[in-house]
Amino acid sequence: MASQRRDAAIVGIHEYPSRDVEGKISALQMKAASAARALADAGLNWSDVDAIYDAGEGAPMSGLMISEYFGIQPTVMDTTGVGGSSYEFHTAHALQAIREGKAKVALLTYGSTAHSNAMAIGAGGRGGGVSPGDNMETFAGQTLIANYAMVAHRHMHEYGTTSEQLAEISTATRYHAMRNPEAVQAMTDLEFVGIQETTIADVVNSRMIADPLHLLECCMVSDGGGAVVIASADVAADCRKAPVWILGTGEATKYPQNGGDITTSAGAQSAPIAFAEAGVTAAEMDIAMIYDSFSITVLTLLEDLGFCAKGEGGAWVEGGRLRFDRPNDGPALNTDGGGLSSNHPGMRGIFLLLEATRQLRGESTSQVADAKLAIAHGNGGMLGARHSAGTVILGRN
Amino acid sequence: MSEEQKIPTRPLPKLTELDTAEFWRGTKNKEFRYQQCANCGTIVWHPRAHCTGCVDGDLQWQTSAGLGKIYSFSVVRLSYHPFFRGEAPYAVAYVDLDEGPRFLTNVVGVDDPAADVHIGQRVKVHWETHEELSIPLVTPV
Numbered sequence: 001m002a003s004q005r006r007d008a009a010i011v012g013i014h015e016y017p018s019r020d021v022e023g024k025i026s027a028l029q030m031k032a033a034s035a036a037r038a039l040a041d042a043g044l045n046w047s048d049v050d051a052i053y054d055a056g057e058g059a060p061m062s063g064l065m066i067s068e069y070f071g072i073q074p075t076v077m078d079t080t081g082v083g084g085s086s087y088e089f090h091t092a093h094a095l096q097a098i099r100e101g102k103a104k105v106a107l108l109t110y111g112s113t114a115h116s117n118a119m120a121i122g123a124g125g126r127g128g129g130v131s132p133g134d135n136m137e138t139f140a141g142q143t144l145i146a147n148y149a150m151v152a153h154r155h156m157h158e159y160g161t162t163s164e165q166l167a168e169i170s171t172a173t174r175y176h177a178m179r180n181p182e183a184v185q186a187m188t189d190l191e192f193v194g195i196q197e198t199t200i201a202d203v204v205n206s207r208m209i210a211d212p213l214h215l216l217e218c219c220m221v222s223d224g225g226g227a228v229v230i231a232s233a234d235v236a237a238d239c240r241k242a243p244v245w246i247l248g249t250g251e252a253t254k255y256p257q258n259g260g261d262i263t264t265s266a267g268a269q270s271a272p273i274a275f276a277e278a279g280v281t282a283a284e285m286d287i288a289m290i291y292d293s294f295s296i297t298v299l300t301l302l303e304d305l306g307f308c309a310k311g312e313g314g315a316w317v318e319g320g321r322l323r324f325d326r327p328n329d330g331p332a333l334n335t336d337g338g339g340l341s342s343n344h345p346g347m348r349g350i351f352l353l354l355e356a357t358r359q360l361r362g363e364s365t366s367q368v369a370d371a372k373l374a375i376a377h378g379n380g381g382m383l384g385a386r387h388s389a390g391t392v393i394l395g396r397n
Numbered sequence: 398m399s400e401e402q403k404i405p406t407r408p409l410p411k412l413t414e415l416d417t418a419e420f421w422r423g424t425k426n427k428e429f430r431y432q433q434c435a436n437c438g439t440i441v442w443h444p445r446a447h448c449t450g451c452v453d454g455d456l457q458w459q460t461s462a463g464l465g466k467i468y469s470f471s472v473v474r475l476s477y478h479p480f481f482r483g484e485a486p487y488a489v490a491y492v493d494l495d496e497g498p499r500f501l502t503n504v505v506g507v508d509d510p511a512a513d514v515h516i517g518q519r520v521k522v523h524w525e526t527h528e529e530l531s532i533p534l535v536t537p538v
Contacts, residue, residue: 132416136443137501138408139532141473141481142489149471150491157469157516211472211511258442258497262469384469384491 004279008098008106009236009243010091010357010394012042012229016111019186019222019343023116028058030111030225032070038227043240044105049229051076051103053090057347058111066109076103082253083380084291087228087349088390091376092249094230104232108353111225112345115190133256133386144382145218145294149210151384152296155263156212158311161299163212165314167203169295169333170216170340172322174198177337180365186343190220203295217295219339219348226350228357244360247373248278248393255386263311266389267304267377274391275306280373282306287359287374288322288331289352292338297383305377305391307331324366331375335359335366349378349390360396372396405479409527416445419458424531427524429463431498432456442498463522464538465494472510488514492535506536513537 014037016030025033039045052074056062063079076097080089087108094106155161177183178197187195194202198216206215236243250273254266275281282305290301299313307330308316320326322333334340336355339348356374358364374394381387410421423430432441435457439450448454470490476482488510493499505523507513520535 132414132445133443135410135414135417136420139410140489140501140503141407141476141478141484141487142501143473143476143481145475146471146473146489150469150489153471153516154469207474208472209475211474213471256491256499256501258440258499259493260499262491 004247006245006247007233008095008230009233009245010228010353011231011236011239011241011243012038012040012044013354013357014038014041014227015182015351015354016225017182019224020115020189021113021223023113025113027111027113027225028069031058031109031227034111034225034227035070035107035109038229039107041241042229042231043238044229044231046070046072048105049107050074051094051097051106053078053080053094053106053108055079055081055086055090055110055347072107076106082388082390084293084347084349085378085380085388085390086347087353088249088376088378088392089251089388091228091230091246091353091392092251092390095246095249098230098232104235106230108228108230108350109225110227110347110350112347113223114221114345115223143210145213146210147382147384148294148296149213151262151300152212155296155300158263159314161314163204163214164200165317166217166295166299167200168317168320168322169292169298170203171198171200172320173292173334173338173340175323176335176366177341180337180342183337183342186220186222187341190222213294213296219293219344220341222343222345224343224345226354228350228353241361242397244357245395246392247280247395248274248276250274250391252389253387254389262384263300265300265304265379265383266387267301267379267391270389270391271305271377274393278393278395280393282375285331285373285375286327286368286371287335287356288333289356289374289376290333291348291352291377291379292334292340293344293348293379293383297379298333300383301377301379305375324368327368332366332368335364335368347380349380352376352378353392356394360394405483407480407532409532410530412529417443420444421530424524424533425529427531429461429494429522429533430458431461431496433459440497442500459496461494461496461498465492465520467491467504467514467516467518467520468493468499469516470504470514472514486510490514490535492520500533503534504536505534
């Protein structure tokens with residue numbers, strides 16, 4: 001496509017392998033270790049980094065101390081912190097900084113010891129807190145999953161979506177997780193029961209956590225971290241691995257509104273912006289890395305990103321359509337195993353970028369042959385309340 | 398009384414939160430109040446100091462009749478909160494009041510929340526009284 005610009009690319013990645021560090025490694029240490037490996041992956045060094053992106057999860061006032069900790073001297077700093085989609089926002093901002101000539105090498109890092117700290121962010125955890133709105137809501141005891149469950153209930157009510165259809169998300173991601181040794185190790189370390197491929201019946205017969213969502217529709221609570229290095233085209237040309245180009249990005253937010261529709265997320269706003277910039281469509285995507293906090297998150301987002309019409313997601317995902325070995329049927333979903341079956345330390349957005357990059361490099365454990373285009377879509381906050389949407393379209397040479 | 402013997406209680410709103418304190422003060426008299434802008438007509442919820450519909454806002458307090466219907470709900474079966482752990486299973490719902498505001502609450506007064514709560518169900522506010530304020534729960538009409 002003539003209008004498509006290739007100004008910045010992901011040139012280095014690293015996923016911290018352990019999902020259970022047993023309290024022996026800090027989030028900051030995970031960030032630094034991942035950054036070093038990602039820079040080495042690119043053939044770069046700390047001294048090459050001139051732009052730092054940090055969501056603030058590692059330490060208070062991280063924008064002030066993270067450069068010192070890493071030992072770098074960036075001239076672009078961005079501490080956008082919008083929950084799990086922060087890393088898609090960082091990617092968007094890094095692309096802008098590089099296009100403007102303000103930066104050449106951007107570093108994004110993430111680290112979390114959510115599992116070691118027994119931080120309740122998953123099935124039974126309380127919803128996060130951000131605003132005066134919380135003072136109107138905490139009395140009701142809404143768990144995080146209950147908020148997503150309300151989206152699922154409304155989706156079922158309006159469109160006839162079934163639990164069996166939602167379970168397709170869980171079975172597809174588990175199918176991919178069983179091929180990823182790090183995901184299998186994660187499920188082992190976190191003492192999952194039944195570490196094997198799952199059926200629709202397994203999912204809908206698992207314990208109800210918050211109606212209508214079952215245990216196997218909920219992400220795990222793990223430790224984890226990672227890093228992404230983004231570079232300008234001239235730097236990318238000399239890096240060790242083939243560049244994965246950032247073709248388009250989009251950002252949006254949504255929150256509870258009187259009379260609003262909670263079956264549509266902010267992704268419906270961010271995705272068209274990203275696709276328009278990239279000059280491609282959802283139908284062309286080989287890979288869909290979509291934030292799978294819960295099954296309903298993916299179903300809602302598949303519709304919002306334009307893979308199918310609003311309300312048709314349930315029927316669209318039926319029959320194992322999202323598996324990596326069904327390339328003619330649509331995109332492969334979360335081929336690392338996702339938050340449902342590989343890792344979810346609280347803010348999963350960086351892992352979406354990591355696995356999308358592996359796919360476009362040909363390095364995935366559930367590799368889609370000749371994958372050319374990928375979408376990474378992060379959802380931060382709560383899907384049925386205030387949340388952020390970050391969409392990134394990636395393409396290989 | 399030792400820590401172990403304390404009976405867990407519902408987390409209550411803070412009357413020191415500046416945007417929402419006025420709402421909560423009204424609940425002491427079992428009034429469900431919401432704001433409407435006298436300049437542009439926007440109904441603002443949650444309560445706050447400025448109008449989200451116009452920059453010349455003039456927010457006025459209105460009182461709801463306390464009737465509405467369930468927009469969506471979930472039945473919480475697992476909570477790690479010391480109070481809500483003992484309440485499970487309980488229904489959390491978004492309720493659309495007839496006057497417009499959509500608020501988050503619990504549906505009470507039902508035998509089995511999974512069987513007796515429905516989207517579209519008519520409900521009315523049921524006040525749970527506390528020392529300084531009351532909590533607006535709902536119950537089927």
